[in-house]
Structure formats: structure tokens, C-alpha cells
Amino acid sequence: MRAYLFDLDGTIAANEVLKARALAQACATYGAKADHSIYADVMGEDWPTVTGHFLKAYDLRPALDGFNDRFRGFYLDFIETEIFETDGARQFILETRTSGIKTGVVSxxxxxxxxxxxxxxxxxxxFDVIITQDHVAHHKPDPQAYLLALSQLQVSARDTLVFEDSSAGMRAANAAGCDCVIVRHAFNRKHDFSDAVREIESFSEILGAAAKGWHS
Known part of the structure; x- marks a missing residue:
């Protein structure tokens, strides 16, 4: 492998629950008794789908800019006080770079x-490249973000391995021609990952194997 591409939320960072709680708290400011666990129904989808799911569930019709501002305030507070990495992620990324493998974030x-x-x-x-929603017109499961990362790194899909945590992300990686490893967590239990080459629950499971053909 010449490159590893990583999704961020739920993959490198164990933060999907923080995003879910921030969404629920934003809903609560409009009077809803919101349950953050409904985030599992839309985890990995684009932001309008995610916010729309919460607003529809609690029959809310706020101005979207105002809702997003409230979410942002809660989420930033959670990141500041509660964010942590998926177990072993930092060490695995360091091993990857030490092995001469290019790295990128595709979120x-x-x-x-x-x-x-x-x-x-x-x-x-x-990371050698960071791609966010602001760099592409089409979001996962469209492969555009992964294709852009491959182009910027000047590597081929067959020489690139992707780490994801959603079915939308896996489909995007596969559509770009890349194999995909899935990081399992509480919010993606309902996702179908039958097309992944491997599933892990932490990067600690694969430490020491950055440059090897462990995934095959």
C-alpha cells in the first residue's frame, strides 16, 4: 500500500456520540425532549439529511442557520471537554507515516x-491531504472526495486503503476503486459492511502492521 485514507468522525475520532448529543441539545433549545440515539438512523449521511431527521422526528421548524449555530455551540463545547481518539488511532497513523505510506483525511x-x-x-x-465537504460538490456515497484525494496524492486506487465507519463512506471508497476497512462502534451497528475487506473495533488491533498486507 502506498496510501491510507481515513474518514474522521467515528473513524479516527470517537466522536459520533458527541455529535449526536449536540444535535439533541440543539433540539432541546426549541422545547423538544430529544433522544440522541436516533442519530444512529442517519449516521454517515449528508448534513441536511442528518438535521432533517432530527427536526422531523420532533416536529421542529426552526431557521436552519439558527439551528446549526446552536448545534455548533454545543458541539464545540463537547469537543473541547470530551473528545478522544479511537483506541490506537494516533499510534497507527504515526506508524503509517514512519513506514513511508502517504496519509489523508477524507471527511x-x-x-x-x-x-x-x-x-x-x-x-x-x-496528513498529506485533507478533504472536507467544502472541497467537493457531491458527498459520500459519491466517490468524488476519494477520487480528489487520490489525485492530490498521485496514487492509484489499487495502492490505497480506506478506513471508514459508515456504509455511505464504504460505498464511496469502493466506487473510487479502493478497498475499505470498517471501524465498528455503537452508532453503525445497523450498517451493512459486507463489502468491506475487514472490520475492526480499534486501531490497536492492527498496530505494527501498517506496511504489511494484513487486510487481505
Whole structure:
């Protein structure tokens, strides 16, 4: 492998629950008794789908800019106080770079989310390329973001392995021609990952194997 591409939320960062809680709290400011667990129904989808799911579930019709501002405030607070990496992620990324393998982040999140999370985890300088939703017109499961990362890194899909945590992300990686490893967690239990080459629950499971053909 010449390159590893990583999704961020739920893959490198164990933060999907923080995003879910921030969405529920934003709904609560409009009077809803929101349950953050419904995020599992739309985890990995684009942001309008995610927010629309919460607003429809609790029959809310706020101005979207206002709702997103409230979400952002809660989410930033959670990132500041509660963010942590998926077990072994930092060490695995370091091993990858030491092995001479190129690295990239390919996220459907907004640039401000990606930059904030990476900085809080101390990983802001750990990648050769960072692609966010602001760099593409079509989001996962469309392969555009992964194709852009491959182009910028000047590597082929067959020499690139993707790490994801959603079925939309896996389909995007596969459509770009890349094999995909899935990171399992509480919010993706309903996702079909039958096309993944491997599933893990932490990067600690694969430490020491960055440059080997472990996934095959």
C-alpha cells in the first residue's frame, strides 16, 4: 500500500456520540425532549439529511442557520471537554507515516469541524491531504472526495486503503476503486459492511502492521 485514507468522525475520532448529543441539545433549545440515539438512523449521511431527521422526528421548524449555530455551540463545547481518539488511532497513523505510506483525511464534515477535531487530537499536521465537504460538490456515497484525494496524492486506487465507519463512506471508497476497512462502534451497528475487506473495533488491533498486507 502506498496510501491510507481515513474518514474522521467515528473513524479516527470517537466522536459520533458527541455529535449526536449536540444535535439533541440543539433540539432541546426549541422545547423538544430529544433522544440522541436516533442519530444512529442517519449516521454517515449528508448534513441536511442528518438535521432533517432530527427536526422531523420532533416536529421542529426552526431557521436552519439558527439551528446549526446552536448545534455548533454545543458541539464545540463537547469537543473541547470530551473528545478522544479511537483506541490506537494516533499510534497507527504515526506508524503509517514512519513506514513511508502517504496519509489523508477524507471527511463529509465541514472544514471547521475537521480542523477543530484534528487540532484537539493533536493530529492537524499528520496528513498529506485533507478533504472536507467544502472541497467537493457531491458527498459520500459519491466517490468524488476519494477520487480528489487520490489525485492530490498521485496514487492509484489499487495502492490505497480506506478506513471508514459508515456504509455511505464504504460505498464511496469502493466506487473510487479502493478497498475499505470498517471501524465498528455503537452508532453503525445497523450498517451493512459486507463489502468491506475487514472490520475492526480499534486501531490497536492492527498496530505494527501498517506496511504489511494484513487486510487481505
Amino acid at each position: 463529509s464534515a465541514a472544514t471547521w469541524m475537521v480542523e477543530t477535531v484534528l487540532a484537539k487530537l493533536g493530529l492537524q499536521d499528520s
